[in-house]
Amino acid sequence: MLQTNRALRRAGRVVPAAVLTAGLLAGGAVTAAPAFAGGAPLTLTVQPPSSIGAAGGPVEFTETIANPGGTGWAVVLQLTAETAAGAGENFISIEARNELNGLWDAVPVTLHHEQDKDVFSAEVIGKIIVPAGEKKDVHLRLGAPMGKPHDGASNGGVGPAVTLRSEVKGWWQDTPVEPAVRDTRTIKVDAISNELAGVPAKAVAGGAPVEFDAVLRNPSPSAYTNLGNVLFADKHAKVEVRRADGTWSTLTGITVPDGNPGQAGFYLDGRNSSAAPASTTTDRVRLSYPAGTPGTAGEVRTCVFVNESQDTPFHGTTFCAKGATIAITEAATPRPTTPAPAGTSATPAQPSTAATSAAAVPAAVTSASPTATATATADAPAPAGRLAVTGADGGRTGLLAGIAALLIGAGIAAFVVVRRRRADGTA
Template identity: 55%
Template sequence: MRKTNRALNRARRLVPAVALTAALVGGGAVTATPAFAAAGPLSLTVHAPAVVGFAGGPVEFTEHIGNPGDQGTSVVLDFEIESDLGTPPNALSLDYFSDMTGGWLPVDLKARSEGNRLVNAGGTGKVTVPAGGTDVRLRLGVPMGKPHDGATNGGTGPNLAFRTAVKGWWQDSPVEPPLNDTHVINVEGITNGVSGVPATAVAGGAPIEFDAVLRNPTPSAYTNLGNVLFTDRHARVEVRGADGTWTVLAPVTTEAEPPAGFYLDGRNSSAAPGSSQTKRVRVSYPADMPQGATELNPCVFVNEGDGTPFRGTTMCSPGATVRVVAPEPKPTTMPAPTGTPESTGTPAPTPSTGSNGSNGSKPQPGGDAPAAQQAGDVTRAPAAPAASAPAAPAGDAPAAGDRPVGGHLASTGADSDRTGLIAGVGALLVGAGAGAFFLARRRRTS
């Protein structure tokens, strides 16, 4: 009897439960879920970049939210970016990709000070985490201002502390256990520099050549970029193109800058992530350039103002010093030539004479002896006998005004001895003839 009553009571309790279950299933709705079908516990994995570019474009990365359950849930992501206290407004940017809108949405960052650090904080909208988890796409940048309105001072480096917290979509549904992550992200910049610069340049002379190198070691892309070389505003700066031709660059000057800036790639150029560009440059200085040291200084400007060159986020690198020297003076006298005796003016050697003292050369006009005779071979012509020399008529004697001074004819060289001898013999013959004429006349008279 007792066994029968217990069975009846068990049947009474079972029939309502079965009927209720059948009714719910037949209606197509399940209002309760077994405990093992709940979401969670969730997990967070952040794939933050190691480096972002200072004043460069944003770098994309993902954060994975894991969900091992078979039911989806919704969360929000809260972020804090900690940087130096001198970080200017609009220096940081953070965006997330929204599945609801199908595009990128900015995270509205609000700044607050914490000690000697500045914290920019903000969060996403609702993020749906299906069963199995999801990736949230983010991109972080350090633009240092808006396009064409970059900050001219301040900084964010050398690193950022990037913190992420996962919270429930509803304030009364916290995520348990709490999910937080902190990553340190370095901030590095684009650089330019010069290499192979000669130590001296000649004023008014040939140009000097060297390389200008622009390096972007960061994963950020750079736009609105100015790759500038500063030097004396009177210099001539040229860049060699890919086809080997040289292009003269226009100097850009401002009131505050005595030197001129030369844009090696033009204004608003760009540099891809992880890239390196080399330009061959040559510089010449005018002839009236003051002698002494002059500088070659490379700088990079990002987000310059449209009408204000050299105003933007500025990154300069060590340059080079060139000493401008005067050209070498030109020689004022011609150097003595060397070569054959004819070219130096040295007289040609006289051929040696034979045993008879004759060198085979013809006598000079007027009966002159050969000009070159050895000292021991000089032979004077014998004087003609007085009887054989005809007496000069008395009327043929030269007038006093026609006689040479001192009774001698001018002579040079070896002829002077023979001329004097002939003149003396002539005078002797003239005197003898006059004496004979006088004696003959006297005899006739007597």
């Protein structure tokens, strides 16, 4: 018991209260590692995360230390995370769950460079009590934040993979765990990304808007916060996004002094948005260009900014996708037309002529005063041998034809009277 109390006094300088409580509960069953080599029947099982997201949140996993022997152990778990050269401070994070309150405590890490790789070493994670014949789960989280909140790194990176090395060590340096208990795992580093889909090849300046999709993908199990999903387009363009209720929201473009002077950035989901693990989000975008927009202004592209500076837009850990170009043309100008002179119609009126003549009248006509009227309407077809007329000209033509018929009839009647007189011998 004296040995246990001495160990706890030594641990009190660096071990959290949760670990001390576990040691007290174990009581006399907890002893130091045996002084002789080869007496460590411990095993280590690691269930690593499938991947982590670059600049994303940490991902939980578990490491299990088992003790099938008859003596309790007090051990520590040491972790290192190795990645390709190019990382910086705060690029890797390791956290351990506090057994008392269930919260996550940050584990201090140190960075050192080794030729073509960067190595992040975790400080010793407390004292872990593994009673005889039992096992102990250590709940951890590994992340690649690549900076701090609202202070994302703009240079360097982590990946495409992280090598996680775990080792169980004895609590006292002079009594190492032998044989060594180690595990090595390779963890993929995924990245959030966005892309444009269905971008039309052409748009008309001053014409109808064009539509396409902006797709944001997070393939990793990391949650992303402090996120800016941005569409870059001509600063004079009108950019709208369709919301969940079907309405269109007009976005405000933001320009920066050191950016492209002809372009502006439009936050599709607002500043400090988020992306859930293993999620895909699609924004429907509507874009229109004012009249006079030059044809070279049709470039559009998307970028995702993580942990943007609160004072400087578009500055943080940056992921940009390949853009697209929309050919902008001017609206077609209609050809001018010359109006027809007033009082004329498309079809010139034909001159009216009498439909009958004296030569065409049969000699046997005996009516002394024949009457003929010409009446034509737009709906009724004209009689054979006569033109159809409509409107005011049709009324006048009918009147003239009637007078002509009367005159011809009077002439015929006079001719018949003369012939009768001659036959009677009175002429």
